[in-house]
Amino acid sequence: MSLFSxxxxxxxxxxxxxxxxxxxxxxIANAATPGYARQRVQMTPTPAHDMxxxxxxxxxxxxxxxxxxxxxxxxxLRGARSDLSxxxxxxxxxxxxGSIFNDLDGGGLSQALGRFFDSxxxxxxxxxxxTARTLLLExxxxxxxxxxxxxxxxxxxxxxxxxxIRGEVLxxxxxxxxxxxxNRAIVSAENGGLNGNTxxxxxxxRDFLLGELSERLDIRVIENTSxxxxxxxxxDVLVYDGRQRDLAITPTADGDIAIGQVRFADxxxxxxxxxxxxxxxxxxxxxxxVDLRGELDGxxxxxxxxxxxxxxxxxxxxxxxxxxxxVAVSDRNAALSEAGIPFAIENGGFTLQVITEANGAxxxxxxxxxxxxxxxxxxxxxxxxxxxxxxxxxxxxxxxDGRLEIVSSDPGVTFTFRDDDSGIVSGLGMxxxxxxxxxxxxxxxxxxxxxxxxxxxxxxxxPGDNSTALLMGGLRDAGLxxxxxxxxxxxxxxxxxxxxxxxxxxxLLQNQASITTAIQNQRESLSGVNxxxxxxxLITYQRAFQGAARFLNIVDQLLETLINSV
Amino acid sequence: MNASPHDLRLRVCGEDLCExxxxxxxxxxxLLEVLTVKEEALVAVELEKLSTVRDEEENLLHRVVDEExxxxxxxxxxxxxxxxxxPSSIRVADMLEHLxxxxxxxxxxxxxxxxxSAIALGKQNRTNRTLIEHSLGHIQVFLSRLVNEEMxxxxxxxxxxxxxxxxxxxxxxxxx
Numbered sequence: 001m002s003l004f005s006x007x008x009x010x011x012x013x014x015x016x017x018x019x020x021x022x023x024x025x026x027x028i029a030n031a032a033t034p035g036y037a038r039q040r041v042q043m044t045p046t047p048a049h050d051m052x053x054x055x056x057x058x059x060x061x062x063x064x065x066x067x068x069x070x071x072x073x074x075x076x077l078r079g080a081r082s083d084l085s086x087x088x089x090x091x092x093x094x095x096x097x098g099s100i101f102n103d104l105d106g107g108g109l110s111q112a113l114g115r116f117f118d119s120x121x122x123x124x125x126x127x128x129x130x131t132a133r134t135l136l137l138e139x140x141x142x143x144x145x146x147x148x149x150x151x152x153x154x155x156x157x158x159x160x161x162x163x164x165i166r167g168e169v170l171x172x173x174x175x176x177x178x179x180x181x182x183n184r185a186i187v188s189a190e191n192g193g194l195n196g197n198t199x200x201x202x203x204x205x206r207d208f209l210l211g212e213l214s215e216r217l218d219i220r221v222i223e224n225t226s227x228x229x230x231x232x233x234x235x236d237v238l239v240y241d242g243r244q245r246d247l248a249i250t251p252t253a254d255g256d257i258a259i260g261q262v263r264f265a266d267x268x269x270x271x272x273x274x275x276x277x278x279x280x281x282x283x284x285x286x287x288x289x290v291d292l293r294g295e296l297d298g299x300x301x302x303x304x305x306x307x308x309x310x311x312x313x314x315x316x317x318x319x320x321x322x323x324x325x326x327v328a329v330s331d332r333n334a335a336l337s338e339a340g341i342p343f344a345i346e347n348g349g350f351t352l353q354v355i356t357e358a359n360g361a362x363x364x365x366x367x368x369x370x371x372x373x374x375x376x377x378x379x380x381x382x383x384x385x386x387x388x389x390x391x392x393x394x395x396x397x398x399x400x401d402g403r404l405e406i407v408s409s410d411p412g413v414t415f416t417f418r419d420d421d422s423g424i425v426s427g428l429g430m431x432x433x434x435x436x437x438x439x440x441x442x443x444x445x446x447x448x449x450x451x452x453x454x455x456x457x458x459x460x461x462x463p464g465d466n467s468t469a470l471l472m473g474g475l476r477d478a479g480l481x482x483x484x485x486x487x488x489x490x491x492x493x494x495x496x497x498x499x500x501x502x503x504x505x506x507x508l509l510q511n512q513a514s515i516t517t518a519i520q521n522q523r524e525s526l527s528g529v530n531x532x533x534x535x536x537x538l539i540t541y542q543r544a545f546q547g548a549a550r551f552l553n554i555v556d557q558l559l560e561t562l563i564n565s566v
Numbered sequence: 567m568n569a570s571p572h573d574l575r576l577r578v579c580g581e582d583l584c585e586x587x588x589x590x591x592x593x594x595x596x597l598l599e600v601l602t603v604k605e606e607a608l609v610a611v612e613l614e615k616l617s618t619v620r621d622e623e624e625n626l627l628h629r630v631v632d633e634e635x636x637x638x639x640x641x642x643x644x645x646x647x648x649x650x651x652x653p654s655s656i657r658v659a660d661m662l663e664h665l666x667x668x669x670x671x672x673x674x675x676x677x678x679x680x681x682x683s684a685i686a687l688g689k690q691n692r693t694n695r696t697l698i699e700h701s702l703g704h705i706q707v708f709l710s711r712l713v714n715e716e717m718x719x720x721x722x723x724x725x726x727x728x729x730x731x732x733x734x735x736x737x738x739x740x741x742x
Contacts, residue, residue, distance in 0.1 A: 018704060020611045025708040043610045535709070542705045544613045548604065549698045551623050555597070555691045558630060559684045562590070565641065566658040566677045566684075 019062045024537050027529045035208035037067040037527035067200045068527050077523050078214035080516040082276040085215040087509040089280030094502035100153045101495050112146040113488050115139050117476040124469035127457035140444040147300050151439035154293045161285040162259050168216055168278045169247045175213045176244035182206040183228035184242040190227040218275025234274045295494050297438040305343045306475050308432035312417050312425045314456025314468030319414030326429030328402035329376045336371040341427045342437035345371050348422030352387045357412045369422040404428045576647045580669040583640040587676040590633045594683040597626045601690040608697050
């Protein structure tokens with residue numbers, strides 16, 4: 001055996017042995033590294049040489065250091081993590097939504113509705129009492145503010161989710177860029193697959209990133225023979241070998257707030273998240289909160305519509321000499337059905353009753369309404385042609401901003417609205433209790449706040465007439481919503497529905513957490529590092545090497561003695 | 567012409583020494599094979615193999631020691647017979663000229679073979695020593711990151727003995 005051969009054996013031996021021990025050390029160092037897969041060394045002896053004395057080995061080489069990884073398990077774990085983060089986010093959103101809609105602190109919508117209808121009841125008992133009128137208006141204002149507060153919180157939550165979505169998109173882009181960079185590095189290190197799966201640390205980094213990505217999206221990972229991976233979300237490719245498709249946020253107006261739509265940066269195509277945190281955030285922002293806000297708006301709209309319809313047909317302590325609608329049409333010349341009136345209207349009509357206060361004489365004028373052919377200007381003209389023709393003091397006009405206004409130029413000539421079967425009087429906000437049409441803009445009529453005497457409690461029956469107040473009070477228990485629910489009943493049902501969703505999300509989350517933990521444990525038992533096990537391996541190595549060292553000196557001494565004496 | 571008892575004894579001792587050296591040679595070859603396997607086991611950290619090899623090595627070394635005792639006895643006797651100043655220090659090369667031709671020739675041949683195999687064995691032992699020392703150092707580094715020294719128990723040197731202790735040896739002293 002030549003000196004070169006001996007040195008080469010020693011070199012190979014040392015290298016291989018060091019690799020084996022270092023691998024144990026590497027495992028220990030990364031025991032706490034999330035997603036790290038333990039590694040094991042595989043060795044192959046190099047071909048032996050026939051020598052004079054015996055067949056001698058020429059050494060050993062490390063054939064590969066393999067990561068102990070089960071790809072199917074990794075894929076299953078990614079799916080489980082995706083579901084878990086999706087459900088965690090859903091649960092968070094439902095919990096936050098629940099905190100907006102709950103009435104536990106006594107300051108919720110249920111209580112505000114209750115106090116408002118109590119004040120209506122008080123007005124019915126004392127229809128001429130100025131205090132009862134003021135109290136009703138104050139409770140109405142509190143109710144409107146409660147709607148505003150809840151609407152603002154829903155909008156804030158929606159804006160918060162929008163911010164979260166933007167953050168997620170940035171993170172997704174960072175991860176896909178890093179994965180594509182790692183793809184390039186792995187393909188290069190493994191020589192396009194010719195060297196086998198040897199770039200262990202790079203692969204571990206990539207697996208870690210794919211795990212992170214799976215929490216944000218539901219992804220599928222397909223490994224190519226070259227060592228690179230394709231990452232797909234649904235049928236959309238996010239990473240292909242060394243390239244990635246960035247996502248971008250496109251600002252879009254959505255009602256009264258601006259939200260960011262998630263699109264592909266390259267072609268602007270809409271990106272539909274299929275799972276993970278992003279899908280939950282998008283679902284929360286664009287579905288859950290939109291629906292809840294719609295429910296809140298629905299309650300506010302119905303409340304305004306129902307109360308205004310009754311109120312518009314009633315009378316206060318003083319009758320009207322001026323009625324300016326609170327609803328502006330979008331186009332003064334458009335048919336009423338196309339004019340953006342935010343309440344239900346239909347063909348029919350209403351009666352405008354003109355009263356000469358000096359003698360109490362009342363004259364009624366029927367105004368027919370065809371919502372498909374009449375504009376608000378046509379409506380004003382018809383009033384002028386009927387009531388206006390008989391009473392020159394009465395004129396109707398449409399303001400520049402699209403609101404109907406009826407004015408009596410003589411304080412001794414007043415008017416009231418009666419028998420509105422078209423809904424147009426309340427639809428245009430004439431003599432309404434509330435202005436606005438939804439939770440955001442609901443408000444007590446400023447006209448009534450300025451002159452509480454105009455608050456309708458009766459219907460022309462003189463002092464003590466509480467007929468309108470009774471009708472308004474009757475709305476409290478009226479089954480105006482699905483399943484015959486009242487306002488409060490409907491709101492309670494909504495709270496219940498949120499609670500059910502929240503509980504369902506919480507239960508699903510717990511189940512998914514158990515499933516994910518079980519899969520993680522399975523993965524840990526296969527790929528995870530047990531420090532005790534690795535330490536025992538090292539100590540066992542140490543003892544074995546110490547044992548192997550025991551005869552070194554003996555052999556040396558024997559040989560020295562022998563060579564010196566022969 | 568009859569050989570003297572001294573010459574006869576010298577011939578018998580020479581022939582016995584040849585046979586002893588041949589047996590030593592055979593044992594050394596076996597030991598070389600074992601040490602080669604030992605290297606492979608060390609490199610691949612194959613603990614089971616290492617344990618088996620260690621037993622084989624110990625067994626062979628006991629047999630080598632027995633043969634060495636025999637060789638030393640014969641060497642000293644031949645040294646006495648040829649009146650070497652320090653009989654126990656006589657080398658095979660020194661005794662060749664005193665032995666009958668064919669015995670001398672055979673002893674020379676056995677001595678050369680044994681020397682060559684001893685050199686090969688020495689090389690293999692040095693390779694194993696380097697490997698063991700290096701690996702133990704390496705293991706020590708990783709272990710020190712994990713556990714306190716007290717927890718690691720006794721410290722051992724590369725010769726396999728406790729660093730502070732006085733380990734025994736199965737090798738008898740050359741003087742017996």
